[in-house]
Structures are given as structure tokens and as C-alpha cells.
Amino acid sequence: xKKQSAYKWVRGLLxxxxxxxxxxxxxxxxxxxxxxxxxxxxEDIYETSVYGKIIDETSLQPLAGIxxxxxxxxxxxxxxxxxxxxxxxxxxxxxxxxxxxFTDTAGHYASFDTLVSPECDSLNIKLSQIKx
Amino acid sequence: xxxxxxxxxxxxxxxxxxxNYLFWECTQRCNLNCRHCGSxxxxxxxxxxxxxxxxxxxISPLEKRYPCNSVFVVITGGEPLVxxxxxxCGRELRRHGFPxxxxxxxxxxxxxxxxxxxxxxLCSITVSLDGLRETHDAFRKRQGSFDHALNAIDLIANExxxxxxxxxxxxxxxxxxxxxxxxxxxxxxxxxxxxxxxIAPIGRAAADDGLKLDSIQMKQLxxxxxxTRKEGKIDAKFSCEAYLGKYDRNxxxxxxxxxxxxxxxxxxxxxxxxxxxxxxxxFAQGNIYNDNFLDVWDNKFxxxxxxxxxxxxxxxxxxxxxxxxxxxxxxxxxxSGEIMECHWQKLKGNG
Numbered sequence: 001x002k003k004q005s006a007y008k009w010v011r012g013l014l015x016x017x018x019x020x021x022x023x024x025x026x027x028x029x030x031x032x033x034x035x036x037x038x039x040x041x042x043e044d045i046y047e048t049s050v051y052g053k054i055i056d057e058t059s060l061q062p063l064a065g066i067x068x069x070x071x072x073x074x075x076x077x078x079x080x081x082x083x084x085x086x087x088x089x090x091x092x093x094x095x096x097x098x099x100x101x102f103t104d105t106a107g108h109y110a111s112f113d114t115l116v117s118p119e120c121d122s123l124n125i126k127l128s129q130i131k132x
Numbered sequence: 133x134x135x136x137x138x139x140x141x142x143x144x145x146x147x148x149x150x151x152n153y154l155f156w157e158c159t160q161r162c163n164l165n166c167r168h169c170g171s172x173x174x175x176x177x178x179x180x181x182x183x184x185x186x187x188x189x190x191i192s193p194l195e196k197r198y199p200c201n202s203v204f205v206v207i208t209g210g211e212p213l214v215x216x217x218x219x220x221c222g223r224e225l226r227r228h229g230f231p232x233x234x235x236x237x238x239x240x241x242x243x244x245x246x247x248x249x250x251x252x253x254l255c256s257i258t259v260s261l262d263g264l265r266e267t268h269d270a271f272r273k274r275q276g277s278f279d280h281a282l283n284a285i286d287l288i289a290n291e292x293x294x295x296x297x298x299x300x301x302x303x304x305x306x307x308x309x310x311x312x313x314x315x316x317x318x319x320x321x322x323x324x325x326x327x328x329x330x331i332a333p334i335g336r337a338a339a340d341d342g343l344k345l346d347s348i349q350m351k352q353l354x355x356x357x358x359x360t361r362k363e364g365k366i367d368a369k370f371s372c373e374a375y376l377g378k379y380d381r382n383x384x385x386x387x388x389x390x391x392x393x394x395x396x397x398x399x400x401x402x403x404x405x406x407x408x409x410x411x412x413x414x415f416a417q418g419n420i421y422n423d424n425f426l427d428v429w430d431n432k433f434x435x436x437x438x439x440x441x442x443x444x445x446x447x448x449x450x451x452x453x454x455x456x457x458x459x460x461x462x463x464x465x466x467x468s469g470e471i472m473e474c475h476w477q478k479l480k481g482n483g
Contacts, residue, residue, distance in 0.1 A: 007144050014141075028153060028396050028408045029329065029373040029460065031206045032233040032258040035295040047226075075219070075251060090226050090253030091293070 048095055049088040050116060052123030054079050054102065056109075063127060067103045094118075102127060135455055138387040142457075146394050146437050151194065151429055153391070154203055154230075155398035156187055157409050158221065159210040163239050165273045167343070179401050184221045187399055188228060190420035197426065200229035204255070207232060208409055210401070213240040219252040226253035233257055238284030239277055246287045256296045258327075259284050263307035264314065271306065282321065289322040298325035300371070303353050304343040311356050318366060325367045328357060332373065332462060333472050334410060344473075347481045354479065357383045374463075374475035375456030392461040393417075393436020397429055405429070407436055407461060414466040436461060445470030452476060 050070075054063045062083025069076040070087060079085045087100070095118050102112045102125055109127040116123060159181040194203050205225050212218055212234045225232045233256035234249070241259070249257075261281050262271040268278040288297050299318060301307070307314075318326055330350070331343040345353065354376065360368035361383070370376065370383040372390065380388050392407030400406060404416035405428045415435060418428035435441070442458025447470070456476070458464070463472045 007148065011144075011148075028155070028206070028391070029371045029462065030208065030235065030408060030410050031153065031155065031396075032235055032256040033296045033298050033325065034153065034204050035231055035233075035255045071247070075223070075248070088223060088227075089251035090223065091251055 046091050046094050046118075047088065048091065048098065048118045049086060050098060050100065050118075050120060050123060051086045052084070052125055054083045054085070054125045054127060057126040057128045063104075063109065065104070065106065066109070066127065067101075067105055069101050069103070070098055134381075135387065138389070139454060142389055145389075145391075149394050149429075149433070149437060151198065151203060151395060151397055153206065153396045154191065154194075155206050155208055155396070155409050156182075157209060157398065157401045158182060158184075158187075158207050158212055158218070159215055160401045161214045162209060162211040162237075163214055163274075164211065164237050164277060166237070167271050167273060181215055182399075182401055182403065184217065184224065186403070186420065187221075188224060190399060190403075190425045191230075192228065193424075193426045195229055201231055203230055205230045205232040206235065206256075208235045211237055211240070213245065219248045222249060222252035222254060231255040236260075236284070237272065237277070238281035239272075239274070241280070241284035241287065243287060246284075246291070250291065250294065254294065257288055257294070258298055258300055259288065260302070261285065261299050261314070261318075262302050262304075264310050264317070267307050267310060271302075285318075285321055285323060289324070296325075298327050298367075299323055300327045300329060302329045302331050303345065304331050305345065305349060306343070308345065308349050308352060311353075315360060315366065315368075323366060325369075326360075327369055327371050328353065329371045329373055330475070332410065334412075334462060345478075347478050350475065350478045354379050354383055373460050375452065375459055376479060377452060377476040379479065388456060390457070390460045393433040399425075407433075410462045412462070412465045415461070441469045442471065443469075446474060446477065447471060 054066050055061060056063055062081070064079055064081045064083060066079040067076060068079065068085050068087055075087055075089050077085050077087050097115050097117060099113065099115055104111070104127065108129060110130050112125065112127055114125070160179050161181070207218070207221070213236055215221070218234070222232050233254065235258045238259040259281055262268045265278040268281065269275055285299060288294060301314065303311070330345050330353070333344070354370070357368050357370055360366060369385065372384070372388065375388040376383060392411060396407050398406050398409050399420055400409060400413065400416070403419045403421040404413060405418040405420060405423065405425060406413065406416040417432040439457045442464060443453055447453050447458050459471045459474060
């Protein structure tokens with residue numbers, strides 16, 4: 001056990017050294033290159049989440065089934081039965097703003113686009129019904 | 133001396149067997165039907181895609197065992213891009229602290245997919261390119277495969293925020309004469325890293341002798357990699373598939389080391405727990421639907437971690453056995469300890 005701990009200590013030094021870190025870069029034959037483990041992902045990758053709630057502009061009732069998409073986040077989600085949604089994405093650059101599009105695929109409500117800050121904690125969206 | 137140090141290092145790493153690299157065979161479906169496929173996948177598989185929830189439930193104990201971001205999940209197939217929920221799976225993996233990547237033929241990789249995967253935290257990607265247009269399409273048995281793959285390569289090579297990637301080429305008698313032209317093409321397309329395989333006699337390729345390199349072609353490939361590395365315009369390397377004797381350090385950054393079952397594990401489409409997906413599936417050590425994943429990793433895998441059983445056949449009296457330990461695991465079957473082919477012997481003209 002003592003020997004194993006000593007090896008782990010030496011191993012840490014080898015991993016950190018520019019000359020020997022290559023020993024630890026593994027790549028299975030049919031796999032992809034491993035990302036550099038020295039690159040601490042918490043520092044490099046940005047998690048952006050936007051939470052929101054969608055309601056009918058007139059009745060103020062929650063709207064389920066509204067499609068929310070974002071080019072910046074490259075993701076799309078649908079609001080739940082409470083009209084709530086959360087859209088999350090990871091990026092290697094810090095986003096200045098996020099363009100969100102709200103679309104009712106059933107066609108009862110007018111589509112709506114808005115620009116939000118990544119720091120925005122929550123978002124309340126009111127959609128208006130399309131008049132016949 | 134260097135080799136001795138490596139052998140010591142390999143022994144210690146085997147004792148420690150820290151899991152760093154985890155394959156997930158998320159589907160066996162594929163949108164191509166490649167001549168040389170090592171997994172023999174098909175357009176419609178009888179096996180259903182594994183639900184992501186099953187996979188994440190099985191591997192979640194790793195979150196407690198290993199530091200965040202230290203277990204790298206490589207999503208493979210089949211073709212992972214045929215899964216509609218691929219980006220969602222990737223995003224969830226990131227949320228659980230697993231960096232992830234995909235191995236793809238690039239056919240379904242367009243700009244929408246690229247954006248979607250990048251924003252789901254894609255860390256690395258490998259795209260296959262097996263020749264110039266006509267050759268690649270013949271290999272892949274689908275017109276347009278080359279153009280799709282090149283489009284994917286452009287998207288990836290121009291993506292500044294992708295931490296790493298590479299292009300892989302399976303070298304065979306069909307494309308070995310095209311390597312120079314392929315190099316020019318890849319450099320023109322700003323590709324930074326290029327990796328080479330030979331085609332192992334497994335999966336669909338087992339019954340296709342026309343894909344095997346002979347001794348002269350094998351040497352030609354090694355010389356090509358050495359020259360390309362010296363030029364320094366693209367980071368060329370031979371894959372970890374085989375020990376190459378005196379050429380070993382000239383074609384890759386470090387000595388040959390088959391880490392299957394030592395640092396590499398896999399969850400296959402049917403839930404089997406094994407090492408690299410191209411290894412004989414009868415070597416599976418357990419199944420996520422019956423066994424505890426960590427128990428299997430900790431207490432099984434003897435056949436991967438002690439390779440004395442491979443010292444038979446042409447390896448029995450080979451003086452290089454201490455360096456290669458019988459070669460790559462995927463070149464063995466459970467039926468026989470003998471290696472299917474030894475690249476080093478082939479390079480010496482004995483293969």
C-alpha cells in the first residue's frame with residue numbers, strides 16, 4: 001500500500017512535467033484523442049443555463065409545448081405543463097448574449113424572439129394568441 | 133534504458149489500473165456499410181440503442197471514485213450521429229463531470245450538428261477519411277461519403293474552441309499510394325492531426341484479404357509517417373494498435389502500450405462491460421444490467437491485466453515479448469492466445 005502511494009506521488013510529478021506528460025496521453029486505437037487533462041475544464045468551459053416561464057398574455061395561464069431554441073446554445077427544449085423550461089449549454093467562449101426564439105408548433109400563438117444576458121436568472125415570457 | 137523505464141511504468145500503471153477512458157457503444161446502427169468495418173455494424177441493428185439513463189446509472193459511481201473531468205467518455209457505434217438524442221446525452225455527461233467525444237464517419241455531420249454538439253460540450257472528435265474521393269466512397273460503399281467527411285473535417289479544423297481532434301485513415305493496398313495526395317489535401321484543409329491504422333482481420337474485414345498490407349507496404353507506411361513527422365506540417369502518428377520494434381518511438385509520441393482493461397473500459401450496446409469495442413466480445417467481463425460496474429472494473433479484467441497467456445505461438449520465444457506483452461488485445465480471440473498478426477514481424481519481413 002505504501003509503495004502504491006509512493007508511485008502515485010511520482011506519477012503526479014510525471015504527469016505535471018512537460019517532458020513526461022506524454023506518457024499519460026492515451027488514445028485507444030478506435031477512439032478519439034484525449035483532451036489535455038492539464039486543461040482544467042472548469043476554467044475553460046462555460047455552462048450557460050436559462051430558466052424561464054411562458055404564459056398566455058391575456059389569461060396569464062402557463063403554456064405547455066412551446067418550443068424554445070437558441071442558435072448560440074445550439075439547443076432546443078419544450079416548455080412543460082407549468083409553462084416552465086430550462087435550456088442549458090456548454091461553450092468554450094463566454095457568451096455576451098443569447099438569442100432565444102419561442103415558437104408554438106400548434107400555431108395558436110405568435111412567435112417571439114428575445115435577447116437575454118447569460119447572467120439572467122429567470123425569464124418571464126408572455127405570448128399573444130394569433131387572432132383568427 | 134528508455135524502454136526499461138517504460139516497461140516499469142507500464143507495470144505500475146497496470147497495478148494501479150485507474151479508469152480514464154470509457155467507450156460507450158451507444159448504438160450498433162450505422163448509416164454506412166464499410167468494407168473494412170471492425171465492428172460489423174449494420175444499417176438496422178437487431179439491438180436497440182441503449183437508453184442513456186441505463187448508461188449514466190451504471191457509470192455514476194465513477195463520479196465519486198475519480199476527480200471531476202478525469203474519466204473521458206468516447207461515444208462510438210455503429211455511428212453515434214444516427215442517435216437523435218446524441219447532443220442531449222453529451223450535455224448530461226458534461227453535467228455529471230464526464231468530458232466526452234465521438235468517433236464518426238462524418239456522413240451526418242453538418243453545420244447544424246456541429247453547433248449542437250459543440251454547445252453540448254464536445255471535447256474531441258475523430259473523423260475517418262480512407263482515401264481520395266473515389267477510394268473513400270468505394271471503401272464506404274456510398275457515393276458522397278467523401279464529400280460529407282471532408283465537409284465535417286472543414287467544420288472541425290476551423291473550430292478554434294474544440295480542444296482536440298484528429299483524422300484517421302485505415303491504410304490498405306487500396307489507398308497506400310494516395311497518402312501523399314491525402315497529406316496535401318489535409319494540410320490544405322488546415323488539419324492538424326492525422327492518425328493511421330492498418331486494417332485488423334476482425335469484424336467484416338476478417339473475410340477480406342484484399343485489405344491487408346504486405347511487408348513492403350507496411351514499411352512504406354512507416355516511412356511515410358516518419359517523413360511526415362519530420363516535416364512537421366501535420367502531427368502524423370501510428371495508432372496504438374501494434375508494437376513496431378525499433379520504429380516504435382519514430383511513429384508515435386511514446387512507446388506502444390495497449391491500455392485495454394488497464395485504463396480503458398467500455399459499455400457495449402448490449403450492456404456488456406469490456407475494454408475497446410473492437411476486442412473479441414467474448415472477453416466481456418460483466419454486464420451493466422446484471423453487475424455493478426465498479427465491482428467489475430476493480431475485481432475482474434485479469435485477462436487484460438496479466439497477459440502471460442499471450443506468450444504462445446510466434447510470441448512464445450520472441451525476445452520482444454517483454455516490450456509488447458503479446459501485442460494489442462483486439463488481435464487475440466478467446467479461442468487462442470496466438471496473435472492474429474504481428475506488425476513488427478511483418479516489418480522485419482517475417483509476416
